[in-house]
Amino acid sequence: MGDKNRYGYCCINLSLSDGKRSHDKVTTNRGMVKKTYEDRGIEYVDSLVLENIKDLRKIIEWNHSESIMMYRMSSDIFPWCSEYEISDLPSYDFIKSHLAETGIFAMSVGQRLTFHPSPYGVLASLNESVVVKAIKELRQHGEIMDMLGLDRSLDYPINIHVNTTKPSKEEAAKRFCSNFSKLTDSVKSRLVVEIDDKKSQYTSVDLYNMVHKEIGIPVTFDYHHDLCNRPDNMNQEESLKLCLSTWPSGITPITHYSGSRRLFEDSSAKEVAHSDWIYEKIETYGEVFDIELEVKMKDKALLRYHEEIENIL
Numbered sequence: 547m548g549d550k551n552r553y554g555y556c557c558i559n560l561s562l563s564d565g566k567r568s569h570d571k572v573t574t575n576r577g578m579v580k581k582t583y584e585d586r587g588i589e590y591v592d593s594l595v596l597e598n599i600k601d602l603r604k605i606i607e608w609n610h611s612e613s614i615m616m617y618r619m620s621s622d623i624f625p626w627c628s629e630y631e632i633s634d635l636p637s638y639d640f641i642k643s644h645l646a647e648t649g650i651f652a653m654s655v656g657q658r659l660t661f662h663p664s665p666y667g668v669l670a671s672l673n674e675s676v677v678v679k680a681i682k683e684l685r686q687h688g689e690i691m692d693m694l695g696l697d698r699s700l701d702y703p704i705n706i707h708v709n710t711t712k713p714s715k716e717e718a719a720k721r722f723c724s725n726f727s728k729l730t731d732s733v734k735s736r737l738v739v740e741i742d743d744k745k746s747q748y749t750s751v752d753l754y755n756m757v758h759k760e761i762g763i764p765v766t767f768d769y770h771h772d773l774c775n776r777p778d779n780m781n782q783e784e785s786l787k788l789c790l791s792t793w794p795s796g797i798t799p800i801t802h803y804s805g806s807r808r809l810f811e812d813s814s815a816k817e818v819a820h821s822d823w824i825y826e827k828i829e830t831y832g833e834v835f836d837i838e839l840e841v842k843m844k845d846k847a848l849l850r851y852h853e854e855i856e857n858i859l
Contacts, residue, residue, distance in 0.1 A: 552798075552836045553851070554616030554658070555844045559605045572605060574598040577625035591625060592635045598623045599641060603648045606657055614848065616658035616800075616836050619690075627686050628679060632693075642693050649694030658836065659696060660800065661687045661704045668709040670722035681728055688732030698735040700797045705738050705766050708748055708757070715748065719756035726761050740766040740802070741789070743774040743818040750785045751777040754792060764792040768802040769828070770840070774817055783831045790833055799835040803828055824851045 562572035576594040583591065602623060609617050624632060635641060652659055667680035687704050696702040710718045726734065739757050742748045748756075750772065753765045767789035769782070776785055786801070793799040805821035812819075822842045828851075841847045 549834060551830050551834060552615040552658070553839060553848055554609075554614060554618065554660075554836065555839045555848050556618040556662070557620040557622075558844050559608065560844045560846050561849075562601075562605060562608055572601045572608075574602050574605065574620045575622045577622050580626065583626045583629060588630055588634060589636060591630070592637050595624055595635060595641060596637055599644050599648070603644070603651065606648065606652050606655075606659075609657060609845075610655045612845075612849065614845070615656055616660065616838065618660045618662055618838055621661065621663055621687065623690065624686070628683060632686060632689055645690070645693040646695050649696055652694070653696070658798075659691070659694065659702055660838065661691070663687055663704065663706055665707060665709055667706070669706065669725045670708050670710050670718045672710075672712055672721075677725055681725070684733045684737070685730050688730055688736065691736065692732055698732055700736060700738065700764060700794065702736055703738045703764075703766075703800055704733060704736045705740055705800070707740050707742060708753075711747055715752060716756065719748075719752075719760075723757060723760045726763070738764045738766050738800070741768055741771050741775065743768070743771040745775050747775065749775055749777040750788050751780070754788055758792045764794070764797075764799065765789045766800060766802060768804075768840075770804040770806065770818075770820060771802070773806065782829070786831065787833065790835060800838060801835055802838050802840050804840040823847050824855060827855055 558575060559572060576598050578594070602619065606617065632638065663683055667683040668676050669680045671677050671680065684704065691702055708718060708722050712718060726737070729737065739753055741750050741753060750765060750767065757763065758765055767786050772782060772785050776782070790799045805823070805825050807815040807819035807821045808817055810821050810825045820840055820842060824839070824841055824847055828837060839848050
């Protein structure tokens with residue numbers, strides 16, 4: 547989708563959600579606790595979804611105005627969607643129409659949209675009911691992308707983790723690959739799998755051998771995860787390029803980036819904690835790929851990175 551590295555951020559736009567009054571905030575994360583859902587029902591969900599999708603368009607327009615070419619959408623656009631079907635929402639026809647218009651705009655300005663469903667959806671779980679819920683969650687993410695009119699391709703990826711190593715990495719990966727066949731085409735055509743930060747979980751080499759080689763889906767490189775859980779006898783460049791090699795020709799790979807909170811901001815922080823800001827130039831080793839920033843200051847960190855670091859170092 548491009549010939550240079552592009553940068554994006556995840557879910558919450560801090561620049562647009564700074565309003566002191568709630569109605570000034572632009573956000574796609576309006577939600578509720580489950581008790582509220584049970585008390586107020588699908589009509590209340592519908593009202594939140596309508597506000598969320600209107601603000602999704604505003605965020606994409608703001609991104610374009612700031613020359614930000616990619617954006618990870620929030621899964622909270624449709625709160626508690628595990629409890630209902632999107633098509634059951636009272637305003638479904640309007641929602642579908644509005645999302646279609648938003649998707650047309652996003653594609654017209656070259657905005658790459660992605661999803662990263664919650665870690666509670668474990669496609670490789672030993673518990674069949676958990677697998678069923680994970681399949682539904684992924685189906686609904688694919689459905690939202692379809693309503694936006696986005697191509698069923700890896701240009702618009704849905705990124706997940708294997709999320710389990712029980713009873714072993716190898717067996718869990720085999721279940722992941724087996725259950726992949728149960729997904730809808732809307733999901734299978736977009737699914738990618740990401741390396742992990744915990745040393746007991748999946749490295750770039752693990753996912754290359756256990757998942758990519760088996761079912762062909764790409765592996766998402768994450769700079770911070772790789773720092774915490776890099777394969778033996780491999781440096782960052784080698785690990786990155788292994789992941790990039792899993793993406794098909796003609797599709798720009800996506801990677802994730804965060805600095806280390808322990809290294810740059812708080813020496814007492816956990817090793818896996820993400821930083822608020824970016825403190826060093828992101829090394830691309832001359833490769834072209836897209837970078838989603840997972841730092842906590844979101845769009846503000848991206849704008850500051852472009853201004854203070856990328857063009858100076």
